[in-house]
Amino acid sequence: MKLQMISKLLIVGALAILCVTGTRRVTAADTPHRIEIVAKRFSFTPSEIALKKGEPVVLVLHSEDVPHGIKFKELNLLTEIGKGAPSELAFTPSATGDFVGHCSRFCGSGHGSMTLTLHVTE
């Protein structure tokens, strides 16, 4: 009788552990955080975003006027931001710090100051 109780408890315990590990698999790591960003002469909105090191992210970039682009030289990331369909820039920050991206496509007199800053923390 006692042995049956113990084995039942063990089975329930094992199932509980399976449930916990099973649900963990479909959270954060598999669904990258999507951040919508609007490019418009001569700024990105938002112009600063906070990211976590090691957490995958997708920047969804829209243009509201002319074609733009974004380049993070230190991160070796570059994408065009055309008109119409948004561009997606997927990456996982591997270092902490502040990284400044610049518009990579000449779009007028304020082009040089068109930046997007990533603040990456642990």
Ligand SMILES: [Cu+2]
């Ligand atoms: Cu530009």
